[in-house]
Amino acid sequence: MMDALGEPQSVLVLGGSSEIALATVLALPRGRLRRVVLAGRPSPARDAAVATLTGAGVSGVEAVDFEAADTATHAQVIDGVFDAGDVDVVLLAFGVLGDQAEAEADPDTAVQIATVNYTGAVSVGLRVASRLRRQGHGTLVVLSSVAGDRARRSNFVYGSTKAGLDAFSQGLGDALHGTGARVLIVRPGFVRTRMTTGLEEAPMTIDPQDVAKIIVTALRKGKETVYAPGPLRFVMAGLKSVPRPLFRKLPI
Amino acid sequence: MTVVDATGADSPLSLREGEQTLTGWGRTAPSAGIVRRVRTVDDIRAAISDAGPRGILARGLGRSYGDAAQSGGASILDLSAMNRIELDPATGTAHVGAGASLDSVMRALVPHGWFVPVTPGTRMVTVGGAIAADVHGKNHHRDGTFGSHVETMTLVDGRGEVHVVDRESSPEAFWATVGGMGLTGIVTQATFDLIPITSSRISVDTERTSSLDDVMDRMITGDDAYRYSVAWVDSVHPSGRGVLTRGDHASADQLAGKAAQAPLEFEPKVLATAPPIPTNGLVNPLTMRAFNEAWFRKAPKQRTGELQTIAEFFHPLDIVQDWNRVYGPSGFLQYQFAVPDSAGELVGRALAALRGVGALSALTVLKRFGAANPGPLSFPQPGWTLAVDVPAGVDGLGVVLDQLDDEVLAAGGRLYLAKDSRMSPAMMAATYPRLSEWQRHRDALDPQGVFTSDLARRLSL
Numbered sequence: 001m002m003d004a005l006g007e008p009q010s011v012l013v014l015g016g017s018s019e020i021a022l023a024t025v026l027a028l029p030r031g032r033l034r035r036v037v038l039a040g041r042p043s044p045a046r047d048a049a050v051a052t053l054t055g056a057g058v059s060g061v062e063a064v065d066f067e068a069a070d071t072a073t074h075a076q077v078i079d080g081v082f083d084a085g086d087v088d089v090v091l092l093a094f095g096v097l098g099d100q101a102e103a104e105a106d107p108d109t110a111v112q113i114a115t116v117n118y119t120g121a122v123s124v125g126l127r128v129a130s131r132l133r134r135q136g137h138g139t140l141v142v143l144s145s146v147a148g149d150r151a152r153r154s155n156f157v158y159g160s161t162k163a164g165l166d167a168f169s170q171g172l173g174d175a176l177h178g179t180g181a182r183v184l185i186v187r188p189g190f191v192r193t194r195m196t197t198g199l200e201e202a203p204m205t206i207d208p209q210d211v212a213k214i215i216v217t218a219l220r221k222g223k224e225t226v227y228a229p230g231p232l233r234f235v236m237a238g239l240k241s242v243p244r245p246l247f248r249k250l251p252i
Numbered sequence: 253m254t255v256v257d258a259t260g261a262d263s264p265l266s267l268r269e270g271e272q273t274l275t276g277w278g279r280t281a282p283s284a285g286i287v288r289r290v291r292t293v294d295d296i297r298a299a300i301s302d303a304g305p306r307g308i309l310a311r312g313l314g315r316s317y318g319d320a321a322q323s324g325g326a327s328i329l330d331l332s333a334m335n336r337i338e339l340d341p342a343t344g345t346a347h348v349g350a351g352a353s354l355d356s357v358m359r360a361l362v363p364h365g366w367f368v369p370v371t372p373g374t375r376m377v378t379v380g381g382a383i384a385a386d387v388h389g390k391n392h393h394r395d396g397t398f399g400s401h402v403e404t405m406t407l408v409d410g411r412g413e414v415h416v417v418d419r420e421s422s423p424e425a426f427w428a429t430v431g432g433m434g435l436t437g438i439v440t441q442a443t444f445d446l447i448p449i450t451s452s453r454i455s456v457d458t459e460r461t462s463s464l465d466d467v468m469d470r471m472i473t474g475d476d477a478y479r480y481s482v483a484w485v486d487s488v489h490p491s492g493r494g495v496l497t498r499g500d501h502a503s504a505d506q507l508a509g510k511a512a513q514a515p516l517e518f519e520p521k522v523l524a525t526a527p528p529i530p531t532n533g534l535v536n537p538l539t540m541r542a543f544n545e546a547w548f549r550k551a552p553k554q555r556t557g558e559l560q561t562i563a564e565f566f567h568p569l570d571i572v573q574d575w576n577r578v579y580g581p582s583g584f585l586q587y588q589f590a591v592p593d594s595a596g597e598l599v600g601r602a603l604a605a606l607r608g609v610g611a612l613s614a615l616t617v618l619k620r621f622g623a624a625n626p627g628p629l630s631f632p633q634p635g636w637t638l639a640v641d642v643p644a645g646v647d648g649l650g651v652v653l654d655q656l657d658d659e660v661l662a663a664g665g666r667l668y669l670a671k672d673s674r675m676s677p678a679m680m681a682a683t684y685p686r687l688s689e690w691q692r693h694r695d696a697l698d699p700q701g702v703f704t705s706d707l708a709r710r711l712s713l
Contacts, residue, residue, distance in 0.1 A: 001710035004280035004318060004585045004673030005650040009710065030650050032676060086324070086709065135306070136324025137283035137706070180273050180284030180324055221582060221645065 001088060002137065006220030007032045008088035012081055014124055015094025016040030016063060017049045019193045020143060023212035024091060026056055033058055037081050039066035040094070068094045068120030069112070074127050082131040089219065090128050092121060092142045095161075097195045103157040110157045117161035122168055129172055132181035141184045141215060142169040146227065149187065149236045152252055173224055184218055186211065187236075188228040202252075204229055257337040257352075257360040266332040267311065274322040277315050277576050279583035280644050280673055283324030283706055285309070291333045296438050297412040300702060303327055307704040310438050312378030313353060316385060317586045318673025319706035320433050326704065331380060334440060339364060344446050345403060350380030350439045355520075355570075358562065362518035366446040367501065367562075369401035373617075375520075375567050380439045385670035386431035386630040390480035390566070393622040397632055398444070399430030400625050405442040410698030414440075423626070428693035431630035433669055435708055436697045449501045451515040454480070454565040456499035457556045460548065464492030464600050468636075471496065471620050472593075480565070481620065487603055487613040487640065488544040494618070495551040502559055511559065520563035525573040534578045535643050540612035547614075569615075582645030587653060588668040590621055592635040595663030599638050602656050609652050611642040628686035628693075631668040639671065650674065669707065680711040687713070 002008050009032050013021040016038030025036055036058055040046045046063055053061045066077050081087060095117045103110035125140065132138040147155055148162030166185060173183030188211050190202035211228040218226045227233040242250070267287045275282045285306075290296050299308060306325035314321050322328070331351030337360045338347040344366065348357055354368055355375035361367070372387040381387075386399040395401070404418040407429060415437075417425045429436045457478070461467035467483045475481045478498035485494040504515040511517075569575055576584070587606075591598050599618060606613065617639045621632040642649065657679050660666065666683035667675050681687055691713070707713070 001319065001324075001706050002281050003710060004278060004583065004644050006281075007650065007674075030654055030676075034677075134325055136285055136326070137281075138324075178273055178284065179271070180282055 001086065002139070002219075003032060005030070006216075006222070008219070009033060010035040010085060010088050012037045012039060012087045012090045014039050014066060014090065014092050015068070016066070017043060017045035018091070018093035018143070019208040020188070020191065020211045021091040021093035022049055022052060023208040024215045025053060025058065027209065027212035027216045029216070031057070033060065035060040035085060036062070037087075038063045039077060039081070041065070041067060068116045068124065071120060071123035074124045078124065078127040078131060082135070086135050086138070087131070088138055090132070090138065090140045092125060092128075092140060094120065095143065095195075097158055100155055100157055113157055114161050117158070118164045118168075121165050125168065125172060129176060129181065133176065133179045136180040138180075139182045139184055139219060140172070141186060141219070142166075144169065144185050144187045146187050146189045146232055146236050150240050150247070153248055154252065182222070182224070184215070184223060185225045186215055186218070186228060187225070187232070189232045191228070204232060204235070254339045254341065255336070256339045256364065257335070257356065267328070267330045269330075272328070274311065274314065274328065275583070276318045276321060276673065278317040278585045278644065278673055279576055279579070280585060281319055281706070283319070283322050285323055285326045285328040287311075287328045287330055289330045289333060293406075293408060293414060293440055296329065296408045296440065297414075299327055299329055300408065300410065300412045300438075303702050307702050309703060309705050310350075310380060310434050312351070312381035313376045315374055315377050315381065316670045318671065319710060320385070320670060321381070321705070323705045329438060331378070331438070331440070336441075337361070339366065341366075344448060345443050346446055347441065347443045348379050349441050350378060350383075352379050353377065354379070354382065358518060361446065362449070362452050362562070363516045365449055365516055367449045369395060369445050369447055370398040371566050373567060374570055375563075376570060379442055380434075383430055383439055383442060384432060384434040386625070386627055387670070388621070388632050390482045390619065392632055393475050393481065393620045394479055396622060396625055397430075397630060399627060399630065401445040402430065403443045403445065405429065406440045407437040407697075408440060409437040410700055410702040424693045425697060427625075427627045428690055428697065430625070431627040431669075432690065432694065433629065433707060433713070434705065435703045435713060436694050437703065447501070449516070450504040451502045451507055451511075452518045452562055453502040453507060453511060453515075453559040454499045454562065455502040455506060456497055456558045456560045456565055458552055458554070458558065459496045460551055460553050461494045461496050462491065464494075464603075467492070467494050467496055467618065468596060468599070471618075474498070475620050483618040484547065485603065485616040485618050486544045486548050487607065487616040488541050489548075490604070490607070492600055492603060493548060495548065497565070499560070499565060506559065518562060520561070520567070520570065522573045523571045526575050526577045528577050535580070535584070535614070537610055537612055540614055543614045544612075579643050580645075582643060584641055584643045585673045586639055586641050586671040587656070588637060588639035588671040589656070589660045589665050590631060590633050590635060590637040590668070591660060591663045591665035592633070595665060596636050598659055598663055598665070599636055601659065602638060602640070605652050605656060606640060606642060609646055609648040611646045611649050611652070613640045613642050615639070615641045628690035629669065629684055631666065631670070633666070635665075672707070675711070677710070677712040680713070
């Protein structure tokens with residue numbers, strides 16, 4: 001159960017080797033955790049994530065196989081995790097950035113990005129929501145992105161998947177209102193992770209640990225939407241109101 | 253047996269039926285359950301046989317601060333219509349439906365010259381809730397808990413079987429239920445002892461105290477002379493200054509003027525309702541400083557024999573309905589521990605630690621406990637108890653409270669389950685060493701685990 005200070009006892013990470021998700025689990029200040037399920041592709045990164053958490057003294061860490069694009073398997077994975085006990089927090093943390101130029105040149109690549117980031121998230125998000133509803137409590141934390149706030153010329157395939165995911169998550173949160181289950185949407189800007197290695201850093205770049213702190217505070221306060229870092233909210237509000245003829249010329 | 257109140261009707265305090273998001277009084281950690289109103293034992297048996305995999309739990313008036321009276325996805329039984337109140341003047345006992353509030357019991361019985369054996373700081377608790385939490389009041393040092401005054405109770409267990417339990421013929425079921433947080437079954441009615449009174453006034457002695465040492469000395473030496481005793485402590489002032497109020501029921505011949513015309517009159521009113529507050533609430537260091545200063549100043553330096561009403565003396569907060577809203581959307585929690593006399597210095601250390609993170613409290617209450625009762629999960633034990641209300645949104649609060657938990661544990665103390673909303677399962681098991689004994693008795697009454705709550709899941713009860 002989540003306690004009065006917003007600290008969970010059980011967490012499911014979808015995208016089990018996500019650096020932001022790992023940092024979030026490690027940022028819970030009081031260690032009430034007794035079950036952490038890392039759902040992801042079998043990989044050295046997932047094994048390393050289990051080792052990192054266990055090494056940090058987190059108890060009850062387990063890995064289960066999960067493939068975001070393989071939606072036919074989602075029901076079985078989610079039911080298996082929830083049948084073994086209540087889940088207080090689900091971190092929907094999988095996603096691929098892809099390469100915009102490659103996606104434009106090869107639409108199949110674009111479809112793959114869309115399948116993981118959007119279709120996979122819709123599939124697993126609805127199944128998670130149904131189980132949270134049944135248990136009458138729990139928070140689905142969705143890692144969206146500021147890239148979804150407004151599609152940019154340089155990044156619109158990825159951005160559009162996040163826009164879709166974000167809209168889906170807002171609606172899902174409203175659908176769950178009054179059921180005890182909640183959705184927390186997190187919109188990070190540029191975060192230094194494996195996903196962004198080699199890219200040129202944007203202004204207001206932060207580390208996974210910074211996003212984690214923001215998520216932990218938002219859980220405690222019961223927020224519905226947070227930006228990471230927080231002031232990006234105002235930057236994005238400004239960018240969203242820039243007229244398109246000007247926006248498409250911006251060097252972003 | 254005199255039937256004093258047999259309305260059997262829904263009270264204005266009944267829960268709405270259907271899916272409801274519920275929290276405790278602290279308004280933290282919500283979960284949703286399906287509220288179902290029950291009016292008879294047969295209704296309860298039907299609800300138990302219909303219970304789905306998420307189980308079932310009775311909820312009274314939701315005055316537990318944490319997650320004791322909620323259970324995500326479960327059936328939540330509302331017994332507010334099971335509120336019949338009967339008085340047996342010959343034995344000085346009341347036979348009351350578990351859904352009746354102590355407020356309604358007092359309204360029914362005080363005019364007949366009887367008072368409840370124990371009242372907590374609010375009248376807005378049900379008889380079922382008072383048993384489940386084994387509540388205590390200002391007379392614990394003399395009279396023990398509410399459960400100590402229960403003669404018999406009717407309990408529907410997890411198989412739907414109905415038992416009349418008392419401490420002689422079924423001590424295990426009785427004491428597992430007293431303080432058992434509603435997890436042994438559904439109590440439908442109880443017979444409990446009453447205190448005979450000739451007036452509805454309390455004769456109160458008030459003293460301002462200059463420091464924690466001062467108030468604790470006065471309580472150790474003087475409490476035995478009073479039936480009721482409690483101290484309020486200024487949580488802001490480092491001295492721990494405060495106000496000690498002690499008293500007993502006044503007799504009718506102590507009353508004068510208008511009060512003497514109707515010595516047993518009892519008509520407490522709600523004067524205001526706190527509005528919902530959307531932002532951070534009214535509770536911040538500035539308002540807390542002002543409140544504590546004003547509360548200290550308003551008390552007389554020394555006054556004896558002042559006549560106060562029952563509501564003024566026992567339930568000052570009931571005057572403002574929904575006062576828990578003043579803490580805003582993050583809610584609040586109450587940290588209440590009991591420690592033996594040997595660890596009395598923990599009171600001052602706890603207040604200092606909370607001041608250290610800016611967790612200032614308006615309602616800081618210090619009391620002496622008398623002997624414990626045989627309930628494995630009953631909270632009171634001889635020594636001191638301190639209760640502190642703090643906003644849940646204070647940064648660093650959780651870590652400080654975890655450190656205080658360690659000190660309470662080391663001192664041989666424990667936390668009150670009716671207040672708890674954040675301790676760890678390990679703290680629970682270590683400070684209630686008879687937990688496994690209680691679990692055996694609970695399992696005998698509820699082998700399938702039909703009764704459960706968010707608190708039970710959180711603390712692995």
